[in-house]
Amino acid sequence: MTAVVSAQNLGLTFKTNDGDVVALSDVNLTIDKGEFVSFIGPSGCGKTTFLRTIADLEQPTSGTLTINGQSPENARKDRAYGYVFQAPALYPWRTIEKNIALPLEIMGHSKSQQAERVKRTMDLVNLSGFEKKYPWQLSGGMQQRASIARALAFDADLLLMDEPFGALDEIVRDHLNSELLKLWDRTKKTICFVTHSIPEAVFLSTKIVVMSPRPGRVTDIIESNLPRERPLDIRETPEFLAIAARVRDGLRAGHSYDEDHI
């Protein structure tokens, strides 16, 4: 198997007026093709920073990081990944289909190719029929689905998702989680998924990276042995609960529940 993301001794320090903040320290991680990797940890543990570093939105200050064997900057210029942000960030002056076509316009796809890909990705996230709507006419869950469609439209093999369902209620979230799993199964993409919900991480992932703050670091990497096919009620099985317990232990070991840090 080829490594999609490979980090060695990766570190990132932000310089602020109050002194240096170590956002990432000594991170070693390899993500293989087709994996679904969740990053979990309390706020300030560097999980979003790590995702942004993969996306070349932040630059590491030490160590090495390669995406598909190249530097993050070259990978970004190669359009190697699609990024889904915490907020949908759809442009309000564009209709849903125009929003999904945005990356295709920028990457210079032909009109007919744009139309075909927009249609395909909208089908993929079950948004057909809402092509001509504006983002502010849709619910939060539908907006986030549109933003996932936008990240899928140009068919990058790597999908980076930063708490995409964080602002949604639990019912919508469960629904979108199952849909995301189906989508991952169908498209065979590699997915990096940031979350702060233990059940969400265990339900979705083949690998769970537990992180802890001050300094931001990886405390545990858990390989999940759950089957690829996962109905929602898998969350009551002993296997599921065992993994969830190990994640919780990992979070506790990282002192992330320390009284004086909360």
Add this chain to the structure above:
Amino acid sequence: MSQLQFFLALVAGGLSAAAFALSVVTPFEQGLLLKAFLALGFMSLIRFFLPLGLWADAALALLGAVALLTTIGAFGPTPAFFWMALVGAWLFSWLFVERLSKALAPRLSDNAGLGLLIPMVFGMALLVIWEVVTRGANVPPVLLPAPSMIGAQLANSAPILWADFVQTFIKSVLPGYAIGCLSGLVVAILVDRSPFLKAGLLPIGNFMSALPIIGIAPIMVMWFGFDWQSKAAVVVAMTFFPMLVNTVAGLNASSAIERDLMATYAADYWQTLMKLRLPAAGPFIFNALKINSTLALIGAIVAEFFGTPIVGMGFRISTGVGRLAIDLVWAEIAVAAVAGSAFYGVIALIERGVTFWHPSVRGGRA
């Protein structure tokens, strides 16, 4: 009936009754229409027993206006009940607008035409009061001419007013506005691109906006001559800065996530500018266009006070005041007000079409 409506109805009816009582001492055939209005106004007090539709108030207000306008001067020195009738008619029109706006409130949001009705009634009432007061109280026309005099002047000097309009609005305002707004937009994009220009140009733009128009107008006349070119230059100087600062602010209006998104697509500077930052700056740019639409007209008119060929709205106003041709000055002011409002209205309409997505236009639907 709300408290305000109750009060308005009571005072309007009571005032009509008192004025009617005062008017019976005059010969019967004098000011018959006015007396009829007062009698009907008196009778409107019946509404406290039997409801009257809001159109009854409209009819009363209209009758009052017509009666007042036709009986000005019928009584020699204007009697007290005439002024009471004016106040009464005004109260009836107020009551009408009050009831109308309550009745229309649920339907206003989806019908813009109905929304125009209320300001129109309001404006008409203002004109009638102005006409009746200036003529009824024999206000010297030099202080304040009656609207009818201004209207007559508008009709009589239409060719002059049209020539002035062409000289000031078409030749000075429009080119100056276009050049000022466009250069403000372009410089804002340059300023945004380069930190050097931001440090150098923005303070100069600031400085230019602080220059008094009274000071630059004569200098522009020396530079560009007496004709419209110097006025257009003043307009450019006035409109440049609001567009510059608004656009610079607008270009930073897109959120960090929206810009990160463009970075993840490896979009270049121009793609980010055209597809994200300029559309996001739209509401700011239209604000500047609206502010400038009124500034430009003021600038051109004031600039014409400092040397001009013998045509132009500012020229006509400054010479009109000197010759005590005050009705012509007012006619010119009326033309300027209508042209300025229409200009603003057109820009505002375009804004609604272009920035339809902004919460301020789509009515806050999130």
